[in-house]
Amino acid sequence: MNLLHKQEDTVKANKTHRIRSVRRELSQNLIVYHEPKSHAAEAFRALRTNIGFAGIDNELKTIAVTSPEPSDGKSTTACNLAISLAQIDKKVLLIECDLRKPKIHHNFRIGNDVGLTHILADMILEDQSVISYVKEVPEIENLFILTAGFTPPNPVEILSSQKFKNFLDLLKKAFDIIVIDTPPVAQLADAAVVSKVTDGVLLVIASGKTNVQAAIRAKQALLNINANILGVVLTKIDKRSGRYYNYYNYTSYEDS
Ligand SMILES: Nc1ncnc2c1ncn2[C@@H]1O[C@H](COP(=O)(O)OP(=O)(O)OP(=O)(O)O)[C@@H](O)[C@H]1O
Numbered sequence: 001m002n003l004l005h006k007q008e009d010t011v012k013a014n015k016t017h018r019i020r021s022v023r024r025e026l027s028q029n030l031i032v033y034h035e036p037k038s039h040a041a042e043a044f045r046a047l048r049t050n051i052g053f054a055g056i057d058n059e060l061k062t063i064a065v066t067s068p069e070p071s072d073g074k075s076t077t078a079c080n081l082a083i084s085l086a087q088i089d090k091k092v093l094l095i096e097c098d099l100r101k102p103k104i105h106h107n108f109r110i111g112n113d114v115g116l117t118h119i120l121a122d123m124i125l126e127d128q129s130v131i132s133y134v135k136e137v138p139e140i141e142n143l144f145i146l147t148a149g150f151t152p153p154n155p156v157e158i159l160s161s162q163k164f165k166n167f168l169d170l171l172k173k174a175f176d177i178i179v180i181d182t183p184p185v186a187q188l189a190d191a192a193v194v195s196k197v198t199d200g201v202l203l204v205i206a207s208g209k210t211n212v213q214a215a216i217r218a219k220q221a222l223l224n225i226n227a228n229i230l231g232v233v234l235t236k237i238d239k240r241s242g243r244y245y246n247y248y249n250y251t252s253y254e255d256s
């Protein structure tokens with residue numbers, strides 16, 4: 001009897017071990033997934049609601065996320081917004097359009113063996129449809145990801161091509177909403193050319209970090225191409241400031 005129990009316990013333990021060992025540890029940056037009850041997750045839900053209102057006259061299907069400078073929190077914002085949209089049963093596609101420093105695949109621990117640039121460079125396998133390059137995130141229902149693919153020598157050329165625009169139009173038919181991560185807009189033309197073909201763009205500003213002149217340049221770069229600026233997302237807010245409590249919990253999260 002005891003032996004039997006022991007054996008059962010060992011089997012149980014092995015099972016638990018096996019499940020634990022295959023379980024992927026998604027990036028701690030995905031706060032909406034890891035801590036859905038946190039203030040930060042609540043802030044992303046508020047952002048989701050506000051975006052809904054911003055599109056009251058025109059349906060928003062494609063949203064670019066950019067910021068003036070590197071490391072302001074663009075990718076983190078794009079990922080968490082995409083998760084919060086997927087949580088209300090929207091079929092969401094998150095596209096990595098930072099072709100220079102892709103981060104999305106890393107946050108979700110998925111491969112970047114094939115992706116957007118392969119499709120736009122006609123490097124898709126003949127027997128596979130374009131949509132098969134979109135990856136699922138097993139942990140998050142309704143969320144799909146198109147990673148960057150190989151690093152091209154000419155990102156701006158690729159992202160400003162008619163082909164990219166046509167491809168986006170095709171994807172719009174397959175998904176309810178498309179969130180697009182981009183590089184810094186005050187330094188590179190990539191984000192502006194992407195924002196030109198999206199329904200709206202979110203400008204991420206890091207509190208106490210983003211340079212004011214860079215922020216002005218970023219806004220101007222987006223206005224120059226008639227982008228629809230949906231609003232500003234303030235990140236990295238100092239907990240002690242006593243303001244903007246919504247983003248408090250975020251300040252301590254660092255990717256491993
Ligand atoms: N709201 C936030 N509050 C505090 N830290 C944040 C926040 N958003 C992102 N971070 C941290 O800032 C760092 C940069 O974040 P992220 O990669 O999202 O920025 P980025 O603007 O996409 O950078 P890059 O220009 O390199 O693409 C990461 O370490 C991340 O954990």
Ligand SMILES: [Mg+2]
Nearest residue numbers: 074075098103
């Ligand atoms: Mg990024």
